[in-house]
Amino acid sequence: MIGVGNVVELRGVTKKFPVRSAPFRKAEPFTAVSDATFSLPRGKTVAVVGESGSGKSTTARMVLKLEDPTRGQVVFDGVDLATLDRRELFEFRRRVQPVFQNPYGSLDARYTVGRSIAEPLQLHRIGTRATQDARVNELLDQVALPTALASRLPHELSGGQRQRVAIARALALSPELVVLDEAVSALDVIVQAQILELLAELQAELGLSYLFISHDLAVVRMISHEVHVMQHGRIVESGTPDTIFDQPQQEYTRALLAAIPGSEIAR
Amino acid sequence: MRTSLGLNDSLAGQYGRFLVDAVHGDLGNSIRQSTSSLALVLQRLPAALQLAFISFAVGFVLAIVLAVAGELSTRPRVRTAMLSIATVRQAIPPYLFGILLILVFSVWAGLLPALGMNSALSFVLPVATVSTFEIALYLRLFNASFAESRRSDYVRTALAKGVPHSRVVIRHQLPNALLPIITVAGINLGVLVGGLVVIEMVFNWPGLGRLIIEGVTQRDYPIVQAGVVVIAVVFIVINFIVDLLYAVLDPRVRLA
Amino acid sequence: MLAIVAVLVLVVPFLPGFDTDTQDLGDNLLAPLQNPAHLLGTDALGRDILSRLSVAVRVSLLVAFGAVLISALVGTSVGLTAGYFRGRIDTVLMSIGDIQLAIPVVLLLIVLVATLGSRPLLLVVLLGLTDWVGYGRVVRSMVVSLREQEFVQAARSAGASGFWVIRKHLLPNVLSQVVILAAFEIGVVVTIESSLSFIGLGIQPPTPSLGLMINEGQRYLQSNPSLVFVPALAIFLVIGGIQFLSQNVGVRRSRSTT
Numbered sequence: 001m002i003g004v005g006n007v008v009e010l011r012g013v014t015k016k017f018p019v020r021s022a023p024f025r026k027a028e029p030f031t032a033v034s035d036a037t038f039s040l041p042r043g044k045t046v047a048v049v050g051e052s053g054s055g056k057s058t059t060a061r062m063v064l065k066l067e068d069p070t071r072g073q074v075v076f077d078g079v080d081l082a083t084l085d086r087r088e089l090f091e092f093r094r095r096v097q098p099v100f101q102n103p104y105g106s107l108d109a110r111y112t113v114g115r116s117i118a119e120p121l122q123l124h125r126i127g128t129r130a131t132q133d134a135r136v137n138e139l140l141d142q143v144a145l146p147t148a149l150a151s152r153l154p155h156e157l158s159g160g161q162r163q164r165v166a167i168a169r170a171l172a173l174s175p176e177l178v179v180l181d182e183a184v185s186a187l188d189v190i191v192q193a194q195i196l197e198l199l200a201e202l203q204a205e206l207g208l209s210y211l212f213i214s215h216d217l218a219v220v221r222m223i224s225h226e227v228h229v230m231q232h233g234r235i236v237e238s239g240t241p242d243t244i245f246d247q248p249q250q251e252y253t254r255a256l257l258a259a260i261p262g263s264e265i266a267r
Numbered sequence: 268m269r270t271s272l273g274l275n276d277s278l279a280g281q282y283g284r285f286l287v288d289a290v291h292g293d294l295g296n297s298i299r300q301s302t303s304s305l306a307l308v309l310q311r312l313p314a315a316l317q318l319a320f321i322s323f324a325v326g327f328v329l330a331i332v333l334a335v336a337g338e339l340s341t342r343p344r345v346r347t348a349m350l351s352i353a354t355v356r357q358a359i360p361p362y363l364f365g366i367l368l369i370l371v372f373s374v375w376a377g378l379l380p381a382l383g384m385n386s387a388l389s390f391v392l393p394v395a396t397v398s399t400f401e402i403a404l405y406l407r408l409f410n411a412s413f414a415e416s417r418r419s420d421y422v423r424t425a426l427a428k429g430v431p432h433s434r435v436v437i438r439h440q441l442p443n444a445l446l447p448i449i450t451v452a453g454i455n456l457g458v459l460v461g462g463l464v465v466i467e468m469v470f471n472w473p474g475l476g477r478l479i480i481e482g483v484t485q486r487d488y489p490i491v492q493a494g495v496v497v498i499a500v501v502f503i504v505i506n507f508i509v510d511l512l513y514a515v516l517d518p519r520v521r522l523a
Numbered sequence: 524m525l526a527i528v529a530v531l532v533l534v535v536p537f538l539p540g541f542d543t544d545t546q547d548l549g550d551n552l553l554a555p556l557q558n559p560a561h562l563l564g565t566d567a568l569g570r571d572i573l574s575r576l577s578v579a580v581r582v583s584l585l586v587a588f589g590a591v592l593i594s595a596l597v598g599t600s601v602g603l604t605a606g607y608f609r610g611r612i613d614t615v616l617m618s619i620g621d622i623q624l625a626i627p628v629v630l631l632l633i634v635l636v637a638t639l640g641s642r643p644l645l646l647v648v649l650l651g652l653t654d655w656v657g658y659g660r661v662v663r664s665m666v667v668s669l670r671e672q673e674f675v676q677a678a679r680s681a682g683a684s685g686f687w688v689i690r691k692h693l694l695p696n697v698l699s700q701v702v703i704l705a706a707f708e709i710g711v712v713v714t715i716e717s718s719l720s721f722i723g724l725g726i727q728p729p730t731p732s733l734g735l736m737i738n739e740g741q742r743y744l745q746s747n748p749s750l751v752f753v754p755a756l757a758i759f760l761v762i763g764g765i766q767f768l769s770q771n772v773g774v775r776r777s778r779s780t781t
Contacts, residue, residue, distance in 0.1 A: 064680050093682035100673035108674040110695050116674070119691075120681035169677065354770065358763030360714040362721050363755050366741055370751065374744050454625060462627035465718045479630065480722060483637035491634060502625055 114150030326401025453509030524764030593651025598658025606666025
């Protein structure tokens with residue numbers, strides 16, 4: 001199975017949110033994602049780019065099944081997520097893990113680093129206290145953090161370290177798919193590069209698939225195998241990073257490219 | 268007796284009849300005085316409303332004046348002192364404050380009437396009791412709002428442009444503070460009308476609250492019912508007025 | 524201020540001559556500091572005021588602690604439920620809160636006590652059940668923003684149930700705010716309870732209570748104002764002490780977090 005086929009497929013996925021309206025006025029639901037279709041081959045990285053409000057994070061949340069699509073299907077490993085029962089959903093949650101944008105909000109300020117990383121293990125009742133501690137050290141090692149950090153609280157860590165902790169936590173259950181929602185966007189450029197490198201190493205080592213959500217085409221180019229450009233909830237352009245960069249078809253894509261710092265000089 | 272009071276009917280039947288009668292403005296007769304309980308309650312309503320509204324108005328206006336003065340003062344001590352006094356005032360239950368005022372101004376100084384509602388002077392002590400509590404409450408709210416807007420960008424921009432401090436406070440900070448506080452005030456004023464029960468006891472005030480307590484202690488429940496219904500209606504009317512006021516004051520809300 | 528209260532409640536009962544109930548009609552209405560056997564004087568029935576005061580404060584605090592415990596429990600549960608699950612249950616719970624907030628508490632309690640009675644335990648429950656809305660609102664608003672935080676989303680993505688998230692993440696994060704609010708509310712409940720007792724619908728005699736002592740003293744305002752002053756001072760020490768304490772804690776917290 002590993003390395004074969006698509007981990008995730010989106011088929012005509014649409015998400016509408018009800019809008020709170022003034023009384024006596026009819027509420028038009030807001031369409032966050034409209035008819036999105038793409039697939040994520042196993043072991044690859046597929047990026048979704050777009051400006052804020054383009055629907056890319058909603059897409060990520062639907063793949064994580066934190067939101068349900070209004071129409072269409074999100075298919076994981078050949079199974080429509082809408083059909084999962086409780087037990088299957090719990091199993092699904094072991095196989096797909098998120099890493100979020102905000103290195104300050106992604107960890108509970110009251111939990112030590114070790115406890116945060118071990119939480120998924122506790123949830124799934126994997127191992128004893130001792131084996132969980134060992135696994136935490138192994139994970140910290142994997143994301144190139146000293147194991148001494150396990151007893152620290154998040155506020156003692158830098159943004160980059162926190163994001164490494166979030167990644168370690170995501171890897172705790174040995175998932176197949178990691179959804180990276182703006183996972184490097186809040187970091188400065190040097191730390192960004194380090195984290196991207198780490199992600200690439202982990203992918204090669206563990207055969208992970210990444211759904212990479214970002215507004216930053218420069219970052220996307222460094223990591224992804226395939227790019228989908230999203231605007232107002234629609235996918236307006238798809239292709240390999242190189243074709244997107246070298247022959248952008250859409251005005252919107254060109255605008256995103258122009259927004260990359262230093263792009264004017266490079267041209 | 269049981270038949271005339273309708274006690275032979277089922278509970279649901281009694282309640283249904285109560286609702287039907289209530290809609291027609293008939294809240295039953297007082298058991299003690301065998302007159303319409305609604306009439307008894309309405310007779311007491313003006314005294315209750317006067318005390319509540321006057322105390323509220325005095326308290327609200329003085330709170331604004333003090334809060335603005337504190338904000339304009341160059342010494343932060345002034346604000347701290349005002350807030351400390353407010354805390355002290357809030358640490359004394361209203362009924363107790365009322366008794367202390369009676370002790371000082373009526374018993375010792377003999378200046379003001381302590382009980383009943385006989386002249387304009389009768390208002391002084393109850394209003395002082397309630398409005399000081401209101402001042403403390405709203406002073407705190409305004410102060411919190413000012414403290415927040417003090418560091419906001421629009422205030423700093425205005426000050427940097429050279430707009431006088433007093434103008435910034437009165438034209439910018441105050442209106443912004445006013446809107447949310449008016450919502451709170453609307454609810455509070457409604458609560459005040461019914462919440463003055465204990466104060467009315469202290470000052471022997473012929474208001475609604477005292478009538479209700481008398482109804483309770485004499486087991487004259489139609490009075491209690493009528494009192495609660497009337498207070499609820501007053502509350503709804505006040506909040507309706509506040510909503511209208513809100514629409515006038517808030518540029519973002521316009522009635523269609 | 525609270526130190527005086529502590530001495531009053533904890534030490535006074537062990538002093539010689541501690542006696543709340545013995546009437547001595549020959550020695551009634553003694554002013555304070557006149558008779559070493561009755562440091563704070565005696566009331567109209569010749570009972571020792573210091574002893575009665577000690578018990579009254581103890582009763583007030585016990586009632587307040589009990590009521591605050593109930594209301595904090597109810598309010599926090601409501602806030603967690605409404606804030607985490609949102610939707611219809613949120614609307615319903617918060618509407619109930621809004622309605623309750625619109626009813627004058629004292630009036631509501633008067634009607635409840637009148638119909639249900641005023642046994643001390645019932646009084647605690649009634650006070651507790653009419654004072655939960657503050658906690659409910661504060662907790663709900665914190666939870667509404669906490670649940671969108673990424674550590675909650677991450678926990679849910681790892682398979683955490685609503686119960687797990689609430690117990691392991693939300694509750695610990697709102698608890699300190701609840702404690703601060705509860706400290707403040709003790710003062711509020713003491714006020715309400717003493718108001719009820721003042722109009723004769725709270726703690727029932729012969730149990731001493733602050734409100735009732737003030738009510739009885741009111742009749743001797745001219746001749747023996749100390750009968751009002753002494754319990755008044757006690758109430759002020761209790762409520763004021765709690766308020767200053769909770770404000771200082773609040774200020775210190777807001778300084779340490781910014």
